[in-house]
Amino acid sequence: MGFVYAVVLGPVGYFGVQLFSRHSEAMRNQAGQGLKIWVFVVASGAIFAACVALKDNGDLSSDLISALWAAF
Numbered sequence: 001m002g003f004v005y006a007v008v009l010g011p012v013g014y015f016g017v018q019l020f021s022r023h024s025e026a027m028r029n030q031a032g033q034g035l036k037i038w039v040f041v042v043a044s045g046a047i048f049a050a051c052v053a054l055k056d057n058g059d060l061s062s063d064l065i066s067a068l069w070a071a072f
Contacts, residue, residue, distance in 0.1 A: 002027035006034025010042070 002021065005013035017031035 002029075002031035003034040006031040007038050010038045011035065 002017040002024075005017050007013075009016070014031050014035040018028055021027045021031075
C-alpha cells in the first residue's frame with residue numbers, strides 16, 4: 001500500500017507513510033520507490049510541457065530532441 005499511496009499522492013503520500021508506518025519498513029521502502037516513479041512522471045511531464053511551450057515550428061519531435069540534448 002505504501003507504493004500506491006506514494007504514486008497517487010506523491011510527496012504527501014510518501015510522508016504520510018513515513019509518519020504513520022514507523023514499524024513497517026517494507027511499506028516505507030515501497031513508498032520510496034513509488035515516490036521515485038511519481039517524481040520521474042512529473043519531471044517528464046514538465047519537460048514535455050516546456051518543449052511544447054517553446055515550440056516555434058511544426059516539428060515537435062525535433063524540438064523535443066533539441067531541448068533534451070541542449071541540457072548536456
